[in-house]
Amino acid sequence: MHDARPLLFFDSGVGGLSVLGPTRALLPHAPIVYAADSAGFPYGTRSDAEIAARVPALLGRLTERFHPRLIVIACNTASTIALAAVRSALDLPIVGTVPAIKPAAEQSVTRTIGVLGTLATVRQGYVEDLTGRFASDCTVLRHGSAALVRLAEAKLRGEATDIAAYRTAIAGLFDQPGGERIDIVVNACTHFPLIADELAQAAPHPVRFVDGGPGIARRIAYLTDGQTWPEEPVAGRAVFTRLGDAEAALAPALRRHGLDSIEAL
Template structure:
């Protein structure tokens, strides 16, 4: 395998950057191809059938074009719906993203956890299973927010999220019966860690946030252990499936964050 074989990160938008960052902390010279399916954005409001058909087809094309050493589906919604099909179709390691309910349960003192994701993610049976296996003694409250996904995309395009809009979305958790006792929120959408400081500013004191990014980074490092990398950090590729005004604004921001090479699939 060439030293320059990249890690390919895939998401509907820019949320997967919250997985890229901890990965590059562990593997600073890893070449990165970051793919945002802007033509299909957002995934969280789509049906399971749409996502199950779209994601494997796109990843097949991307693997053929970029020849990565490993694929990361840096999207909770796509992972909970399409991961088994993608793994069956691709002849290389595929790492998925799942809600960090296990570490949240270990952190919680009140035994009330909030799971904040997209509408498609929070309704998945996979989340039921995680809650039963790792947080059986906790009250696990869920809220699906399409608005926070849009706010995260807008933030990277240069529009800071209004504090009131962020607070309104968190009220979807805190306003539920028992929500006043939430002490840990699982950011079950990779977009949401990008807004963590904004959410922390409007959440009740003492509420902590957890996401799967660091754990995914450790898994990537484990799966690539012993492989060779370039001697120096490499400029990353930013790929959109559609490029319009917002994508160009995002690309301008990310050009200064290690992803200067813009392409369209």
């Protein structure tokens, strides 16, 4: 008997694909349901109270519908605000996404790190806690950008994006006092690894970008170690809370990530 229960990935949009990719590399036969709260997108401009109420409720509905073996909140904003509430509400493993400040501090030579996320993520006390625990000897500069989230979504829809828009979006990070010393940037939004080439091109000087995707994938593999999977890869499903033209335009990108069907919640 093989366990057909899926891994459920959750984000406000398609950013969680940057976590799904390395997870599929480790667990190629895992059934996947990818859920995007397109009706609530983008989370980074919403209040903490809205996210804290919305995410547990949606994940409760998704759990009832798909009966996952594990949930991945593949969204930094949702994780930093709602992870504890989701874990309290649901009796199954929940994997969150947190800014990769620890590995950034381990790799930084100049001891100046940039944290690039959404406005909602970079204002969280959780970021300060991670900085105090793992990067206390570093200068950590933060910047939140909703524009980068929209650029990532546009890119995955196949739309052309202008490198000047990326330069404008990240100027608020590098133009801060000390920004010229940044040698490593934490992509504290799962959307941002999807535009890694554009970010590297837009940066005013060479920097490295790090994100939590590979580490999250290893965590998922650890938590599911010893479990059974279907003998052959299973086509994944993408679920949207609002299904319109913008979501339909994502179909080619979703298929590249093994998500062959699109449906509404």
